[in-house]
Amino acid sequence: MDGEQPGKARDSGERRRTEENETRLRRTTHAPAVDDRFSVPLRGVAVDPETRCAHWDDDVDVVALRFGCCGHFSPCRVCHAETVDHDPEPWPRTRFDEAAVLCGVCGATLPARTYLDSSDACPECGAAFNPGCRRHRDRYFEE
Ligand SMILES: [Zn+2]
Ligand SMILES: [Zn+2]
Ligand SMILES: [Zn+2]
Numbered sequence: 001m002d003g004e005q006p007g008k009a010r011d012s013g014e015r016r017r018t019e020e021n022e023t024r025l026r027r028t029t030h031a032p033a034v035d036d037r038f039s040v041p042l043r044g045v046a047v048d049p050e051t052r053c054a055h056w057d058d059d060v061d062v063v064a065l066r067f068g069c070c071g072h073f074s075p076c077r078v079c080h081a082e083t084v085d086h087d088p089e090p091w092p093r094t095r096f097d098e099a100a101v102l103c104g105v106c107g108a109t110l111p112a113r114t115y116l117d118s119s120d121a122c123p124e125c126g127a128a129f130n131p132g133c134r135r136h137r138d139r140y141f142e143e
Contacts, residue, residue, distance in 0.1 A: 051104030
């Protein structure tokens, strides 16, 4: 977290500083660049520091998923589509023991198998994951 700077705040600058904070928190990254706030190569649209994005923005939307096509992470498929120029491929079953999920809360990377076996929470920090993701897991993980 950025520290406040007590004494520098003035009422007239309140709105402008808020907008600057929003811009800093939400970042859109297009290939070939990656979002350097994360320990893994990640791209997305309006990504916040916990990997929520323009499309999935609830408290529990705090994972980024790795794609089989490029091996990069994105918060969701729409993010992938809007930031690269190739079609998505799910994470391959032969690589389920490799890190394929990023917890946006603690920064842990989870093997695909660990994520799929988890009970919708991060095994490292306990953060709740969106249970609704199970409905479209076949888009992200090879069946
Ligand atoms: Zn890709
Ligand atoms: Zn997205
Ligand atoms: Zn975590």
